[in-house]
Amino acid sequence: MFRKIEFLLVVALAAAAAAAAAKEECVVFVHINKSGGQTIKSVLHAQSRQIALCSEREFRANRCRPPRHFRGKSVRGWTFVGDSTMALLGWLGGRCVVFSLFRDPVARLVSSLRYCRRSPSDHLCGTAVLDAKDATLEQWARHQRGFVFLRLVLANATRTKVEARGVYDDDGAAVVPTWIEHQRAMLYPRADMDPRLAELSRQLEQGRLMDAVGILEWPDETARLFDRWVPLRGINWTAALTKYKANAHTSTRPSLRVVPPSVRAYLDYDYPIFRAVQNRILAALKS
Numbered sequence: 001m002f003r004k005i006e007f008l009l010v011v012a013l014a015a016a017a018a019a020a021a022a023k024e025e026c027v028v029f030v031h032i033n034k035s036g037g038q039t040i041k042s043v044l045h046a047q048s049r050q051i052a053l054c055s056e057r058e059f060r061a062n063r064c065r066p067p068r069h070f071r072g073k074s075v076r077g078w079t080f081v082g083d084s085t086m087a088l089l090g091w092l093g094g095r096c097v098v099f100s101l102f103r104d105p106v107a108r109l110v111s112s113l114r115y116c117r118r119s120p121s122d123h124l125c126g127t128a129v130l131d132a133k134d135a136t137l138e139q140w141a142r143h144q145r146g147f148v149f150l151r152l153v154l155a156n157a158t159r160t161k162v163e164a165r166g167v168y169d170d171d172g173a174a175v176v177p178t179w180i181e182h183q184r185a186m187l188y189p190r191a192d193m194d195p196r197l198a199e200l201s202r203q204l205e206q207g208r209l210m211d212a213v214g215i216l217e218w219p220d221e222t223a224r225l226f227d228r229w230v231p232l233r234g235i236n237w238t239a240a241l242t243k244y245k246a247n248a249h250t251s252t253r254p255s256l257r258v259v260p261p262s263v264r265a266y267l268d269y270d271y272p273i274f275r276a277v278q279n280r281i282l283a284a285l286k287s
Contacts, residue, residue, distance in 0.1 A: 026096040035103035054082035099212040105270035141266035149269040201276040
């Protein structure tokens with residue numbers, strides 16, 4: 001009896017070790033635009049020589065096609081970064097550590113407005129629909145409504161079982177939707193969207209969608225979790241984030257007291273996701 005228990009324990013430990021080893025094959029960073037992700041990408045670029053940049057622009061330019069590029073090959077040692085990496089998770093099949101950095105919804109909104117006034121040609125701005133130079137904060141909030149939610153859900157059709165209504169690359173991976181598709185998605189009945197938002201929030205809070213999440217305004221807590229899941233060579237995440245000035249972004253956060261209710265109303269998809277990420281971080285720090 002004891003030998004059987006001992007054998008089962010050895011098998012269980014071996015399975016756990018195999019799962020941990022499988023998770024070390026590669027790293028996937030899901031870039032949430034205007035949430036400090038460029039800093040994370042700079043850190044990862046300094047750490048890895050095998051980087052695959054997977055954003056909407058790169059997919060369309062045929063420069064990011066991992067399923068084709070890695071056909072019959074190992075992804076060990078590779079780092080995938082960009083705002084379209086969620087579309088790769090089904091193909092990668094849980095072999096990689098997946099992590100992301102989020103931001104207070106109001107701060108992200110203001111940052112995106114300022115950025116798009118300077119760089120209107122960026123694909124995240126949707127300038128053909130609304131030019132940031134002519135937009136008020138409320139108009140921009142309406143324009144950007146559901147941005148993070150749709151990026152995560154529509155590009156991650158495999159895990160969320162949601163039909164992706166964006167463009168597809170030649171390998172069949174769902175790519176983040178075009179801005180017109182983004183606008184159309186926001187016209188869908190809330191009765192259709194709310195269950196998807198609830199499921200996405202549950203996946204984030206329970207750690208089923210990503211292995212580690214961070215918040216730009218919580219640099220210490222974020223660094224501790226990233227050190228656990230995505231350890232760096234020769235430097236910890238606190239030093240790395242300081243080196244690349246991630247905390248500088250937090251100085252642009254507006255006072256929440258001056259944000260009118262009309263603006264907050266358009267962040268109705270963002271706050272459930274943000275609260276889920278907060279809860280996930282707090283729970284992970286206790287474990």
